[in-house]
Amino acid sequence: MCTAATYRTKDFYFGRTLDYDFSYGEEIVVMPRNHPLQFRGAGKMESHYAIIGMAHMEGGYPLFYDAVNEKGLGMAGLNFVGNAVYGKDVSGRDNVAQFEFIPWILGQCAGIKEAKALLERIHLTDTPFSDRLPIAQLHWLIADREGAVTVESVKDGLKVYDNPAGVLANNPPFGEQMSQLSNYMHLSPKEPENLFSDKLSLKPHGRGMGALGLPGDLSSQSRFVRAAFTKMNSISGDSESESVSQFFHILGSVDQQRGCCQVGEGKYEITIYTSCCNADRGVYYYTTYENHQISAVDMYREDLDGDRLARFPLVLGQHILMQN
Numbered sequence: 001m002c003t004a005a006t007y008r009t010k011d012f013y014f015g016r017t018l019d020y021d022f023s024y025g026e027e028i029v030v031m032p033r034n035h036p037l038q039f040r041g042a043g044k045m046e047s048h049y050a051i052i053g054m055a056h057m058e059g060g061y062p063l064f065y066d067a068v069n070e071k072g073l074g075m076a077g078l079n080f081v082g083n084a085v086y087g088k089d090v091s092g093r094d095n096v097a098q099f100e101f102i103p104w105i106l107g108q109c110a111g112i113k114e115a116k117a118l119l120e121r122i123h124l125t126d127t128p129f130s131d132r133l134p135i136a137q138l139h140w141l142i143a144d145r146e147g148a149v150t151v152e153s154v155k156d157g158l159k160v161y162d163n164p165a166g167v168l169a170n171n172p173p174f175g176e177q178m179s180q181l182s183n184y185m186h187l188s189p190k191e192p193e194n195l196f197s198d199k200l201s202l203k204p205h206g207r208g209m210g211a212l213g214l215p216g217d218l219s220s221q222s223r224f225v226r227a228a229f230t231k232m233n234s235i236s237g238d239s240e241s242e243s244v245s246q247f248f249h250i251l252g253s254v255d256q257q258r259g260c261c262q263v264g265e266g267k268y269e270i271t272i273y274t275s276c277c278n279a280d281r282g283v284y285y286y287t288t289y290e291n292h293q294i295s296a297v298d299m300y301r302e303d304l305d306g307d308r309l310a311r312f313p314l315v316l317g318q319h320i321l322m323q324n
Contacts, residue, residue, distance in 0.1 A: 001261075001269060003223050003254045004066070004076040004141045005231050006166035007247045010238035012145035014074030015247060015276040015285075016066050019256045021267040024056040028284055028297045030310040031062060037103055040127050041095035048107030052284050052299040054275055058129060062309065064102040070304065071110040072145060072279040075102050077138040079170045084137035085155045086126035093123035098138060098153070105142060112144045119160050124153040141168040144279065150174040167231055169224035169254075177224045184225055187211055189233050218261045218269075223254040240278065244285055244294065247276040258289070273314065286314065293319040 004016035018026070030052045037045040053067025066076035089095040096104045101124060109115040128135050139152040141163065148163040152173060161174050169177060189210040194202040214229055215222035230253040236246035251274050261269040276285045282299035295315045302310045 001170050001218070001220055001223070001256070002076075002078040003227050003251065004078060004168045005227055005247075005250055006074070006141075006143045006148055007231060007234065007243070007250060008145055009236060009243040009246075011240070011243060011278050011280040012072055013243060013247045013276055014066075014068055014076070014143055014279050015251060015274065016076045016078070016141075017251050017254060017256075017274045018054070018065060018272045019261075019269050020272055021263050021269050023272050026054050026056055026065065026273065027314060028286070028312040029053060029055040029057070029062040029064070030297070030299045030302045030304075030312075031103070032302065032304045032306045032308065032310075034305060034307040035309060036307070037100075037107060039100050039104065040097050041089050041125060042100075042104065045103075045107055048103075049110070050282075050299060050304040051103065051106050052277065052282055052297065053102070054273065054284075054286070057311065058133065060309075061129070062103075063099055063129065063133075066275060066277075067102055067106055068277045068279045068282065068284070069106040069109075070282060070299070073106060073109055073111055073115065073142070074144065074277060074279050075105055075140060075142045076168070077102065077136070077140050078168055079137065080139040080152065081137045081171065083152070083154055083171060083173055084139060086124045086135065086153055089125055090123045094118070094121045095123050095125050097125050097127035097129070098135060099129045101140065112142065112147050112149065115142050116149065116160065119149075119151065119158065122158065124158065139168070139174065141166075165228045165232065167224060167228045169227070170220040172221065177221065180221050180225060181228060184213070184215075184229070187214060187229055218254075218256055226253050227251070240281075244276055244278070248274060248285075248287065248294065251276070288314055288316050290316055290318050293321075 001019040007013040049069040055062035068074040148166045
């Protein structure tokens with residue numbers, strides 16, 4: 001399971017958690033402008049916008065989980081098992097395999113408006129990357145500082161939803177996730193008031209009882225509500241350190257701890273990594289389950305006019321600052 005979110009202060013931030021019971025060996029990848037992209041059904045892209053993101057490298061190809069381009073557009077794919085449906089090539093459409101979707105959009109769209117226009121022509125296909133890798137059932141969050149959309153390829157075709165919350169979790173479909181927020185209209189960051197009955201003198205048990213009733217379980221729907229409430233009520237300064245710190249706190253609200261979400265005998269989902277990319281500056285920050293010290297890769301320190309991928313393995317071990 002996963003959760004993606006956006007956040008805006010002076011700059012625009014985009015990131016996600018990846019929650020699973022094992023890792024594919026993810027790494028940060030910087031794709032420069034002249035790294036050629038050969039699409040299975042949509043031709044070749046000799047040059048494109050530079051991209052930075054988290055990816056599993058397979059045969060020299062970056063299978064991006066989430067990424068941001070140099071223009072400030074971000075995109076993340078989240079599990080959508082049981083609802084995602086892809087098809088065969090369709091004449092007159094841009095036939096793009098689901099694993100190519102992120103570089104297809106980020107490679108040529110400078111913002112959410114261009115992405116929406118491109119989505120009108122796209123058809124996501126069920127072409128697998130290889131026989132060894134199954135087709136991932138995903139839906140996607142695409143966002144820039146001006147807005148966000150959720151994209152779902154389902155039985156009825158490709159659906160594009162405006163996403164005013166700037167948050168996405170897994171199942172159910174996005175419309176149901178947004179509808180669920182109506183059940184929590186009573187939530188408030190303020191101290192609770194007695195609305196139970198004016199015939200009873202009820203008072204809070206103590207300080208710090210804001211958000212009373214916010215769901216705390218690890219289901220997708222609860223994580224969506226929790227992340228949306230936390231993001232929509234978040235306050236921080238405009239500095240980079242304050243903004244990045246607050247973003248990790250937003251996604252920290254949906255962190256998964258080993259032992260709390262069993263998915264098989266001796267198997268537990270954990271938050272393998274949490275990312276926060278400053279989409280305006282091209283800096284990709286991240287933490288891992290064993291290392292909560294924030295690490296970062298700056299795409300502008302690489303040769304973005306080149307054609308070779310830059311790869312950075314994740315810093316996995318715990319780093320503890322001893323003060324004496």
